[in-house]
Amino acid sequence: MKRIAIDMDEVIADFNPKHLRLYNQDYKDNLTLEDLKGGRLAVLRPHLASEITEYLRDPSFFRDLEVVKDSQRVIQSLSQEYEIYITTAAMEFPSSFTAKYEWLREHFDFLDVLNFVFCGDKSIIRADYLIDDNASHFEHFSGQGVLFTAPHNWNVTGYDRVNNWQEVQQYFLK
Structure with a gap:
């Protein structure tokens, strides 16, 4: 898988x-x-x-952020065909660990908590794909980077890009 x-x-x-x-x-x-x-x-x-x-x-x-539209539904569908890991570069703000963990438990309770990865440099992640809004995480990542559109990356080119979770679904569940 x-x-x-x-x-x-x-x-x-x-x-x-x-x-x-x-x-x-x-x-x-x-x-x-x-x-x-x-x-x-x-x-x-x-x-x-x-x-x-x-x-x-x-x-x-980070505890009360809204969930990005359709992410729960699509990730649940993806989890039927892929191993899903949530990877957050939490080291920049270590005080965010508890809030992020609780947020993930509340909104993505269908994922195994052992698949929540709190890290700094995402190049340590062994996965086939990384969906991220920060293209710098793709530089040393060994898999395929997929850029998720966010305001700050509006002008970034050179990567497969998805603009929303419907496009993520189309990209992975063709």
Whole structure:
């Protein structure tokens, strides 16, 4: 059975709406997802980069993110034909471990908890495919990278790309 490794943030956990909401509320701004196309919030507001990053250090930030539309249904279907691993580069924000684990247990309870991988460098993952929003994770990954569209990777080319979970389903369950 082939393996698919799936990133968490911006792929199955809808990270940007909460991050933007908190930022806009605290700094009386009104940035939208459209404003993030081709970049990240901290790049758009470099004078507030450390404050913007600080939201992610809150141990509860990742606990109540919305689930990306159709990800549960499609991953459940994929799990009938593939081994599924959720791989999240949690080392950058170690305080996120508990929240991410609890979030995965709540929303992806049909997956084995032993298939939740908290790591830094994803090149250690042995899988046939990696679905990720960050193309840098494909550089040393031995399998096939599949770029999941997110605002920050809007201009990235050179990879197979999926824009949503319906396209993931078409890509893997042809």
